[in-house]
Amino acid sequence: MLIIHANIKTMESQDYPNGYLKIQDGKITELGDMKDLDVQETDSLDVKGALVLPGLIDAHSHIGMWENGLGFEGDDGNEETDPLTPQLRAIDAVNPMDYCFEEARQAGITTVLTGPGSANPISGSWCAMKTCGRRIDDMLLSEQVGMKFALGENPKGVYHGKGETPMTRMGTAALIREELHKAKRYLDDQKRAKKDPDIDPPDYDAKSEALIPVLKRKMKAFFHAHRADDIFTALRIAKEFKLDCVIVHATEGYKIADILAGEKVPVIAGPVLCDRSKPELRDMSIENTAILRKHHVETAICTDHPVIPIQYLGLSAGICVKAGLPYEEALRMLTIVPAKICGIDRRVGSIKKGKDADLLIISDDPLNVYSRPDYVILNGNIVVNNIEKGN
Structure with missing residues (x-):
């Protein structure tokens, strides 16, 4: 899975306001800035600037x-x-x-x-x-x-x-x-x-x-x-x-x-x-x-x-x-x-190469009572998809 156009807060030393993230076999295999992404895979998930946090x-x-x-x-x-x-x-x-x-x-x-x-x-x-x-x-x-x-x-x-x-x-x-x-x-x-x-x-x-x-x-x-x-x-x-x-x-x-x-x-x-x-x-x-x-x-x-x-x-x-x-x-x-x-x-606990691909993807403030995730990814699998539901 490739996630693109993501505002990634890694909880590590570097964030990526317009970043990408690759997932394979339930793990984070690569992340970085969109300008450094050579090829965009056809099955990529475009989150359109949404905030991406660790689960x-x-x-x-x-x-x-x-x-x-x-x-x-x-x-x-x-x-x-x-x-x-x-x-x-x-x-x-x-x-x-x-x-x-x-x-x-x-x-x-x-x-x-x-x-x-x-x-x-x-x-x-x-x-x-x-x-x-x-x-x-x-x-x-x-x-x-x-x-x-x-x-x-x-x-x-x-x-x-x-x-x-x-x-x-x-x-x-x-x-x-x-x-x-x-x-x-x-x-x-x-x-x-x-x-x-x-x-x-x-x-x-x-x-x-x-x-x-x-x-x-x-x-x-x-x-x-x-x-x-x-x-x-x-x-x-x-x-x-x-x-x-x-x-x-x-x-x-x-x-x-x-x-x-x-x-x-x-x-x-x-x-x-x-x-x-x-x-x-x-x-x-x-x-x-x-x-x-x-x-x-x-x-x-x-x-x-x-x-x-x-x-x-x-x-x-x-x-x-x-x-x-x-x-x-x-x-x-x-x-x-x-x-x-x-x-x-x-x-x-953080978004880092080699860690479990557990992610919260949200277009709104995650601490706001009105907010709900766009997606939740756990072990590399989408377990919540409110975009598909139209919520």
Whole structure:
């Protein structure tokens, strides 16, 4: 496929206001300025000056975990029978044929991170996946991109109602530490047994096995934290165990933006389109991302779907622009920044030779509520075509 007369924003070092882009076998094989294109193929797609962006990325959602239009039958996001469930995997719960994946594609979202919720202090591993397909195994960018930890109000509320630990913030942090210590000891015992044949290896422990990649920094530690004090607890635990930490939500991040900048910890901020539905959200501000960016905190924007329906990711970024976030930074927070934060930028997040051909092609402002894509291309295939439909 050859795309011509495109206003290409690559999210790399060079853009092409009147550019072309070649795609083969689902990958970007060539891009440049139209004046440098020698031959225009007969089957080229002329987008007539439309903006071409990398496919958008929602770095924190629960798409496919809480299914569209269903109650308990489609609720597979929280295993509330045990506060410590690192052995759970999102890939075993996501329904990739949930209609919300279609809504994501229609909004130009080609990659999502999804996984279990924040009922448990440790709830399980998240995956990064494309938004088009029928079998999740064929849609994955990363089967286990990160481990979900949760602090603050959510685990407290769940287990207070059961009369079980954790009922306090202290209890939540203590359980996380205890499980990480167990996993570290389990890993040390494995190493000793491997070196000395006279030492028996430890009995298999699914929870510890699941946390080993986190301890080895091969898997991100995604910490759900809204309040500033909970963010500091996440940083404290991450330092103790040398974890590759990402703060998710960071509702009060703007209060401590200078400290977060000093810690060099990235943030996945959101949801933005949200009411103050619980105490931890009472100081929520749409200026959060603008302030974080001003202090050079690496920040992505998310919907937390189904809290905010995933198709409003672009609108969420538009609201952040209204509150002072520079427009170009908003686009980066939906593309290359979440890709880098989540460690999937080798394949997605920018338009570059060798990367996946995931593209949003749009003649209007992608952050405008009235806009819709002309085309969405995913893995080199046109999955949305509103021009052909006459929309």
